[in-house]
Amino acid sequence: MKPKRIESINDFVIKFANVNGSGSASANELFARSILRMGVPVSPRNIFPSNIQGLPTWYEVRVTEKGWLGRRGGVDLMVAMNPQTWNQDIAEIEPGGYLFYDSTRPLPQSKFRDDINVIGMPLTDICNATYDDSRQRQLFKNIIYVGALAALLDMDAGAIAELIGEQYKGKEKLLKPNLNAMQMGRDYALAHLKCPIGLRVQRADAVGKKIFMEGNSAAALGAVYGGATVCAWYPITPSSSVAEAFERYCKRLRVDPETGKNKFAIVQAEDELASIGMVTGAGWNGARAFTATSGPGISLMTEFIGLAYFAEIPVTVIDVQRGGPSTGMPTRTQQADILSTAYASHGDTKHVLLFPEDPKECFEFTAQALDLADRLQTPVFVMTDLDIGMNTRLCDPLEWDDAKQYDRGKVMSAEELQAGKDFGRYLDLDGDGIPYRTYPGTHPTRGAYFTRGTTKDRYARYSEAGPDYVDNMQRLLKKFETAKTLVPKPLLSAALHPARFGVIYFGSTSPAMAEALDALAAQGIYVNALRVRAFPFQDEIADFVAAHSKVFVIEQNRDAQLKTLLVNEAHINPASLISVLHYDGTPITARFIVKEIAAVTAALNVRPLKKDKAA
Amino acid sequence: MTYLTKPKLHHPTLQKNKVGYTRRDYEGKISTLCAGCGHDSISASIIQACWELDIQPHRVAKLSGIGCSSKTPDYFLGNSHGFNSVHGRMPSVLTGANLANRELIYLGVSGDGDSASIGIGQFAHIMRRGVNLTYILENNGVYGLTKGQFSATADAGSKSKRGVVNRDAPVDTVSLALQLGATYVARSFSGDKKQLVPLIKGAIAHQGAAFIDIVSPCVAFNNHEGSTKSYDYVREHNDSVNRLDFWPTRDAISIDYQAGAVIDVAQHDGSVLRLRKIHPEYDPLDRVKALNYIAEHQAKGELVTGLLYVHPDAEDLHAHLNTVDTPFNQLNARELCPGAAALAKINAALR
Numbered sequence: 001m002k003p004k005r006i007e008s009i010n011d012f013v014i015k016f017a018n019v020n021g022s023g024s025a026s027a028n029e030l031f032a033r034s035i036l037r038m039g040v041p042v043s044p045r046n047i048f049p050s051n052i053q054g055l056p057t058w059y060e061v062r063v064t065e066k067g068w069l070g071r072r073g074g075v076d077l078m079v080a081m082n083p084q085t086w087n088q089d090i091a092e093i094e095p096g097g098y099l100f101y102d103s104t105r106p107l108p109q110s111k112f113r114d115d116i117n118v119i120g121m122p123l124t125d126i127c128n129a130t131y132d133d134s135r136q137r138q139l140f141k142n143i144i145y146v147g148a149l150a151a152l153l154d155m156d157a158g159a160i161a162e163l164i165g166e167q168y169k170g171k172e173k174l175l176k177p178n179l180n181a182m183q184m185g186r187d188y189a190l191a192h193l194k195c196p197i198g199l200r201v202q203r204a205d206a207v208g209k210k211i212f213m214e215g216n217s218a219a220a221l222g223a224v225y226g227g228a229t230v231c232a233w234y235p236i237t238p239s240s241s242v243a244e245a246f247e248r249y250c251k252r253l254r255v256d257p258e259t260g261k262n263k264f265a266i267v268q269a270e271d272e273l274a275s276i277g278m279v280t281g282a283g284w285n286g287a288r289a290f291t292a293t294s295g296p297g298i299s300l301m302t303e304f305i306g307l308a309y310f311a312e313i314p315v316t317v318i319d320v321q322r323g324g325p326s327t328g329m330p331t332r333t334q335q336a337d338i339l340s341t342a343y344a345s346h347g348d349t350k351h352v353l354l355f356p357e358d359p360k361e362c363f364e365f366t367a368q369a370l371d372l373a374d375r376l377q378t379p380v381f382v383m384t385d386l387d388i389g390m391n392t393r394l395c396d397p398l399e400w401d402d403a404k405q406y407d408r409g410k411v412m413s414a415e416e417l418q419a420g421k422d423f424g425r426y427l428d429l430d431g432d433g434i435p436y437r438t439y440p441g442t443h444p445t446r447g448a449y450f451t452r453g454t455t456k457d458r459y460a461r462y463s464e465a466g467p468d469y470v471d472n473m474q475r476l477l478k479k480f481e482t483a484k485t486l487v488p489k490p491l492l493s494a495a496l497h498p499a500r501f502g503v504i505y506f507g508s509t510s511p512a513m514a515e516a517l518d519a520l521a522a523q524g525i526y527v528n529a530l531r532v533r534a535f536p537f538q539d540e541i542a543d544f545v546a547a548h549s550k551v552f553v554i555e556q557n558r559d560a561q562l563k564t565l566l567v568n569e570a571h572i573n574p575a576s577l578i579s580v581l582h583y584d585g586t587p588i589t590a591r592f593i594v595k596e597i598a599a600v601t602a603a604l605n606v607r608p609l610k611k612d613k614a615a
Numbered sequence: 616m617t618y619l620t621k622p623k624l625h626h627p628t629l630q631k632n633k634v635g636y637t638r639r640d641y642e643g644k645i646s647t648l649c650a651g652c653g654h655d656s657i658s659a660s661i662i663q664a665c666w667e668l669d670i671q672p673h674r675v676a677k678l679s680g681i682g683c684s685s686k687t688p689d690y691f692l693g694n695s696h697g698f699n700s701v702h703g704r705m706p707s708v709l710t711g712a713n714l715a716n717r718e719l720i721y722l723g724v725s726g727d728g729d730s731a732s733i734g735i736g737q738f739a740h741i742m743r744r745g746v747n748l749t750y751i752l753e754n755n756g757v758y759g760l761t762k763g764q765f766s767a768t769a770d771a772g773s774k775s776k777r778g779v780v781n782r783d784a785p786v787d788t789v790s791l792a793l794q795l796g797a798t799y800v801a802r803s804f805s806g807d808k809k810q811l812v813p814l815i816k817g818a819i820a821h822q823g824a825a826f827i828d829i830v831s832p833c834v835a836f837n838n839h840e841g842s843t844k845s846y847d848y849v850r851e852h853n854d855s856v857n858r859l860d861f862w863p864t865r866d867a868i869s870i871d872y873q874a875g876a877v878i879d880v881a882q883h884d885g886s887v888l889r890l891r892k893i894h895p896e897y898d899p900l901d902r903v904k905a906l907n908y909i910a911e912h913q914a915k916g917e918l919v920t921g922l923l924y925v926h927p928d929a930e931d932l933h934a935h936l937n938t939v940d941t942p943f944n945q946l947n948a949r950e951l952c953p954g955a956a957a958l959a960k961i962n963a964a965l966r
Contacts, residue, residue, distance in 0.1 A: 036966075209962075210966075212965055212966065221961065225952055225953065227947075227948060227951040227952060229943035229951065230711060230715060232707075232710075253953040253957060254951070254953075256939055259939065259940075261937055261938060261939040261940070262938050262939065263938075263939050263943075263946060264938075265714045265933075265936045265938055265943070266936075267714070267744070267932075267936075269707065269740075270736055270737070270739075270740040271736065273704060273707070274706075274707040274710075274736075274737055274740065275707075277700070277704045277707025277710075277711065277737070278708070278710050278714070280700070280707075280711060281678070281700075281707065281708035281713075281714075282712060282714050282715040282943075284698060284711075284715075285676070285711070285712040285715035285719075285944055286715055286716065286943075287711075287714065287715030287942075287944045288943075289711060289714075289715070303701055303704075304701055304704065307700065311698075397962040398958055398961065398962055399958070400954065400958045401955070402954050402955045404952075405947075405948050406948045406951075406952075438696075439716070439944055440676045440695070440696035440712070440716070440719060441673055441716065441719050442673070444671060444672070444673045444694065445673070445694055448673060448694045448695055448697075449696065449697075450688070450689050450698075450699065451697060451698040451699065451700075452699045453699075462644075462689070
């Protein structure tokens with residue numbers, strides 16, 4: 001019996017199974033970008049090993065005219081280029097889906113499935129016949145399959161050619177062979193394979209002005225725009241590309257054109273203890289400084305984070321979260337550092353966290369974090385993750401207002417000191433819990449102080465007296481209250497109909513959540529959704545929970561860390577919260593969220609509104 | 616407890632330096648260390664050196680880690696900003712501070728526990744990077760503030776006050792600094808102010824990573840017979856390679872020149888170090904020979920002191936990073952933010 005065929009235009013998932021280091025990454029990205037050029041949104045994801053060469057790697061592209069950028073789950077077309085993972089790759093294809101593979105070597109029938117459509121193309125034979133050099137054979141094989149896919153999916157070959165042209169502009173030696181390889185693959189497929197298959201890409205106008213960018217690059221650019229001059233870091237996946245992108249952008253945007261000198265300093269430190277130390281020292285001395293790291297790095301930094309909290313030093317940390325705990329899952333995503341950052345360090349500490357949803361917010365929040373760190377004189381964490389950080393994501397274009405000045409916070413000048421303004425480093429002059437500071441070297445006789453952790457009074461004099469300690473700790477709490485008024489507010493997506501249920505989510509869950517809300521509404525299940533964008537939590541969050549009978553809290557970790565923080569810090573009754581937790585290292589999907597929420601609402605006997613009635 | 620306040624009254628006849636400060640303007644709070652502590656003598660030498668160098672006190676930033684030594688920056692230069700940071704991590708904080716404002720003078724004060732045990736990594740890397748600082752290691756071979764445990768610089772065979780003998784090999788911070796690329800390396804003794812003051816002055820004038828290991832006996836826990844960091848032991852085994860004089864850039868140099876016994880070393884900032892060589896074969900410009908010399912004398916149980924190595928044209932971290940002359944902490948949005956037009960171009964390239 002002939003297998004059924006999945007038929008879909010501009011809405012399917014294609015997955016490339018490759019061997020790490022085989023040059024597939026750039027070919028796969030070329031494929032994804034070509035679809036974008038046709039005006040159809042895509043959401044690609046790298047699923048890669050902790051390895052440079054040899055281990056399996058996957059690239060998953062969701063083609064989605066509706067713009068659902070979360071991971072969908074399931075595969076409609078598998079491009080199986082890695083014999084190592086053949087069995088698992090074949091198993092992953094949806095019934096009625098398609099398998100594209102290199103048919104140079106015959107495979108026994110038992111290696112296939114009856115319920116999928118198999119498309120074989122002798123890629124190795126074609127390459128061997130065309131190229132002598134083994135490296136060329138490998139690299140062009142990737143471009144050849146992109147050409148074949150263009151034919152199979154009825155894509156616009158012109159869009160691919162245009163991109164190849166841009167990529168190899170000025171490198172004619174590379175341009176021609178790449179174009180030829182793409183064309184060769186396309187021609188072969190048109191001549192020998194049944195084109196197109198049931199999956200097709202059709203020109204649309206659904207991309208608009210959107211940009212296609214990695215979150216880590218966006219965060220780095222936010223640091224450039226936000227005025228960071230010092231970046232101290234230690235390599236750790238998935239955050240290393242933040243520092244590398246910062247260097248790249250700085251070389252373009254921060255070199256003084258007259259002197260050729262740098263308005264930035266980047267130090268690859270000996271470890272995370274040193275990188276956060278350098279950031280702390282630079283912040284103490286009045287420069288804007290940041291580091292980028294991931295969970296294990298946060299663990300190493302916690303002693304300094306506590307000191308920066310107590311000594312009230314601006315510090316910005318970009319935490320690109322990965323699977324934890326310990327040194328685990330470096331190439332997988334999670335939102336599992338919420339508690340370890342919120343309460344990082346010894347003693348009573350609490351820190352400001354920002355939760356960007358996409359590269360655009362990585363840009364905005366990193367720039368804003370530098371302002372907040374100066375304003376609040378405290379560590380501020382930008383809590384991104386691997387899913388946002390290391391995947392190219394479609395998002396709105398980045399924006400900047402040229403009228404914006406940096407908020408350097410409360411820094412007492414030499415003139416103010418000279419005029420006799422009362423300077424106490426830990427003195428709350430304005431009633432907002434934020435004291436004034438001075439930069440070292442400001443005034444010959446006034447404003448100098450000795451920086452330490454907690455052992456001090458309001459004038460930074462050494463004091464082990466209990467009342468001085470309590471006074472300081474209470475002021476820090478007041479400062480944290482002030483932070484609530486400064487951090488990004490939560491955003492509400494109200495359901496079309498009055499809803500008993502609410503959902504709270506944050507960060508990279510955002511695209512999957514948007515899609516899930518749409519799918520739930522289609523089933524007649526209406527929920528109001530609140531996207532939390534920062535800690536400390538504003539009152540709106542507790543009000544939102546109070547306004548619903550139950551609120552789902554969607555998180556990508558095992559222990560419901562955001563829920564714990566909500567219960568602890570916003571004094572929310574845990575009985576009103578239901579956790580939806582996804583933590584296997586893959587990005588959360590709308591399918592998962594819908595299934596979990598629908599199951600609970602069904603169990604709670606919610607009768608879905610009739611679709612026609614609702615409309 | 617809080618501080619004893621120190622009277623601020625200055626005698627009107629006190630001598631002022633070229634920037635109008637008396638020596639007392641370089642003092643800090645009253646020390647809370649034990650009477651007779653070597654560290655207090657080092658603080659006094661720092662005060663003397665800064666006064667003689669005509670440094671404005673508030674243009675110095677003092678950074679330290681944790682321990683007895685790391686408390687001392689509160690006891691000198693009271694009008695300078697100080698930072699009592701994290702145990703063993705002064706070097707990273709100082710590196711960051713130095714990047715933020717290249718115009719200040721940076722003093723890093725540390726101890727042997729702080730630098731040779733918990734902070735040996737950061738000590739190593741700040742030397743490698745050539746951060747422009749004066750790194751003072753107040754070395755007593757013992758953990759004072761936690762009451763007498765051995766540190767990693769304690770010599771093998773030395774005996775603690777409680778009679779415990781240290782069997783671990785000692786870390787020699789001077790050799791380590793030399794190997795790691797420090798460009799001004801000296802050793803001295805807290806009780807030898809004549810040697811120490813010019814060494815500190817030379818280190819401050821040096822435009823790179825300057826390191827001084829100062830043996831500083833701990834009167835409470837490490838000044839007994841059996842200790843190799845006691846006053847008596849050091850006085851008996853001290854072998855000085857040279858005597859240093861220091862001239863800042865603006866002073867005319869006029870001093871007796873004895874061929875073979877004196878060499879002048881002009882540093883990058885124009886200041887001059889004049890070395891009166893006590894050991895004629897000693898060459899402080901040769902790093903490899905310096906390492907051998909130290910090792911040979913160490914084997915004989917001799918503590919070599921003086922200026923052991925100087926690279927007069929050293930480059931610092933800012934030179935390596937090619938940073939602008941204006942301190943980073945004075946740059947504002949106009950100088951740092953590329954603006955909306957540049958962002959529009961970036962957006963366009965991402966489509």
